[in-house]
Amino acid sequence: MTSRLNPYISFAGNARDAMEFYKNVLGGELALNTYGQFGGGTGHDDRIMHAMLETGSGFTLMGADLPPGAEHTPGNNFAVSLSGDDADELRGYWDKLSDGATVAVPLEKQAWGDVFGMCTDRFGITWMVNIG
Numbered sequence: 001m002t003s004r005l006n007p008y009i010s011f012a013g014n015a016r017d018a019m020e021f022y023k024n025v026l027g028g029e030l031a032l033n034t035y036g037q038f039g040g041g042t043g044h045d046d047r048i049m050h051a052m053l054e055t056g057s058g059f060t061l062m063g064a065d066l067p068p069g070a071e072h073t074p075g076n077n078f079a080v081s082l083s084g085d086d087a088d089e090l091r092g093y094w095d096k097l098s099d100g101a102t103v104a105v106p107l108e109k110q111a112w113g114d115v116f117g118m119c120t121d122r123f124g125i126t127w128m129v130n131i132g
Contacts, residue, residue, distance in 0.1 A: 004060060006059075006060040006061060006062060007061055007062065007080050008062040008063065008064075009061070009062070009063040009064075009125060010063070010064060010065075010066050010070075010072065011048075011063060011064065011065050011066070011072070011123065012065070012066060012072035013047060013065050014065075014123065015047065015048035015051055015063050015064055015065040016032060016047075016048050016051075017123075018063060018123040018125075019032065019048070019051040019053060019061075019063050021121075021122075021123070022053055022061055023053055024096065025093055025096040025097055026053065026055045026057070026059055026061070026093065027055050027056060027057075028053050028054050028055030028056060028057075028059070029053070029054050029055075030051065030052070030053045031051065031052050031053075032048055032050075032051050033048070033049050033050045033051070034046055034047060034048060034049055035047055035048075035049045035065075035067075037049070042067075042068045043068065044065065044067075044068050047065040048063070048064050048065045049064055049065070049067075050062070050064050051063045051064060057089070059082075061080075074124050076126075078126065079118070079125075079126035079127065079128050080125060080126070080127050080128070081127075081128040081129075081130065082127065082128070082129050082130070083128075083129070083130040083131075083132065084130075084131070084132065085131065085132045086131075087115070087131045090129050090130075090131045091107070091131070093129060094107050094117055094119075094129045097119060097121055097127050097129070098117070098119045098121075100121075100122045101119040101120055101121045101122060101127075102119060102120045103117070103118075103119045104118045104119060104120065104126075105117050105118040105119075107129060107131075114130050114131060114132050115130070115131040116128070116129065116130045116131070117129050
């Protein structure tokens with residue numbers, strides 16, 4: 001397997017909902033594994049220990065619910081960026097991601113010439129979309 005770099009997002013008990021949402025946005029195949037499948041007994045057996053979404057566009061997004069006892073502390077130092085020149089594809093992602101989201105920058109032409117938008121989705125994840 002070729003090495004790759006991809007986001008791995010931690011959730012506070014709603015990883016299944018979030019990853020299914022991202023599958024709806026981006027398409028692709030979603031694999032979900034629960035804590036219960038790998039021994040369980042933690043009281044969190046139905047929560048997601050590992051999720052991986054692989055899309056036809058070559059995107060890979062991973063995520064999981066934090067293990068029992070771990071504190072969820074979201075920050076503002078992380079965003080997922082989608083960029084390219086397929087305006088229809090990227091606008092489609094934006095429309096779904098920004099539905100119910102907090103839009104910080106509307107998807108519109110920017111000073112550098114590209115169309116760009118930034119929003120924080122219903123799961124607290126910041127997304128940037130740039131259409132070149």
